[in-house]
Amino acid sequence: MSSHIPDDAFPDILRQRVLAIHEVLFDDTEAAEAQELTASTASLLAAVAGRARALGDSRSAWLLFTALAGALPEPDEVLALRRRLQLSSSAEDAATEALAATRSIASVRGVWNRRIRILRGKTVVDVNFCAKFEHNTGIQRLVRETISRWVSLEKGMDLVAWDHDQITRALHPGEFERVVHWSNPGRNRSEVEEESDVDLIVPIDCDMLFVEVPPEAVCARLAALAEFSGNRVSIVGYDAIPLVSADLVPARESERFARYLAYVKHSDRVFAISAAAAGEFRGFASAVAAQGITGPQVFELSLPVDLPEIWETHDSLAATPLVLSVGSHEPRKNQEAVLFAAGRLWDEGLDFQLIYVGRGDSSLTGPFDRRVARLRKKGHRVEARRSVRDQELSALYHSAYVTIFPSLHEGYGLPVAESLAAGTPVITSDFGSTAEIGADGGCLLVDPRDDDAITNALRRVLTDSKYMDSLRNQIEKRKHRTWADYADGLWNGVQSREAQ
């Protein structure tokens, strides 16, 4: 938020906001324009509060709260205001109640330096994280591949981010570039939030799509938006790993995920990135029946087996077979089992190179990297690359002899798909989403909990050239779904008015 607001700005800002919602609540542009010239702000506010009182619905209370507070409300705040409005005795009394209900929120966390713009009946896509940060792994890759295609096809939509986690706003030009023109070498890569006069955005009766997993701070506001605002909320559902595999993630992740689910249950539709992920979200949707909630419709829309458009192809340059392990460094990805299998095979005298790619918490990568360093001193060809740019990763996929990804739980498994798209066979897990990808060929499926199975699989691909040829032939025969296919499918799904 700008650090300076002129003393006389608040009444003007409030008036603009009240006029904006007046148009929605009375559903009459002309009346709002006429009122703008004549009525006092107090009269306008009394009119909209009285209207919200007469309508008696949560949507009106949600909208009135948002306009007065300069922040999206949480569920209990919507309910409290709706009840206060219903108990009020007149339009002025309703407005007084609305002021009382929003007073502390407006002053403690409200955004007050800009006008709000109501978006009505539009398609609105939340790209908050991708807009603000340079990070670009699985989820961010999906967002950028999808949104950039929609923009180039001139799909009508508005992109939004969050202003101080309080209310949605339009993107700064630099943020738009970071989402839509990620590969543009000339764009500004500074992550510091800029001071700007972009409008705050209040969606109403919109198709809202949430393609990212939101920060915990906004989950309650999203729950209220999904439950009360009248917007139709669609979500890209990645997985339920923090819940289903809570034993593999930090406890804090599971707590955050539970907050996230509190908003998922009020959403309308979830587009899950694999059949396995769809199963997890359907399970959750059926569970909330115990709370008397319908839960979202869940659709399977699998991610593609494709490489990002900007990635170049590379010829294999490695003289020694390269075994590639890609993924953030965490217990769930099972990097330890791969290192164990590699150690056994090096001891057997097999000659190959092992490269790990992926960042992770230093408490995990530190000890692992020290072990890798000790193995290198013994003469083994192993390294862990923690910061790899897209072009380097593309070169590694194309150069690798095999990719190994025996993850214990995935929503999809982009490293499997990207390796196959680069023509490189994959050793991966024999269940869940990775097994789905592998079912079309090019993969050797193993039980990731069985160290012997991983070792045997790696030995087989390193020693049986005919088998490797058969895997490569399977890859050539695969019918590859592309990012363009995925982007089309998601757009059509979000726009669809029919239950699917």
Added chain:
Amino acid sequence: MISNTGRHDVTQSTPRTLSGRPSEQAQFEAELASWLDFVSRATRKRLRLEKLITARGILKPVTLAQRFVIKSREVGFIPTVKLVNTRLRQMKQSDQ
């Protein structure tokens, strides 16, 4: 309307009806003025604090804003600079 004692007092200068009671609309206009005064003063104070803390380089702006909101909601009112700085130091220590 805020009186010298800081209490909300709508009777001091609010237009009155012939019966001597302030009209409902006039009363509401006073409520609104009071609300705007409170919100604007509190918001400006909050922004000054955010600017001050950012200028001291304690936290990056985005993180700062998130944590400031947490702090504000914990105490239920606009905290002093000293209170915020104390809490931010505690948060930094707990992060490490």
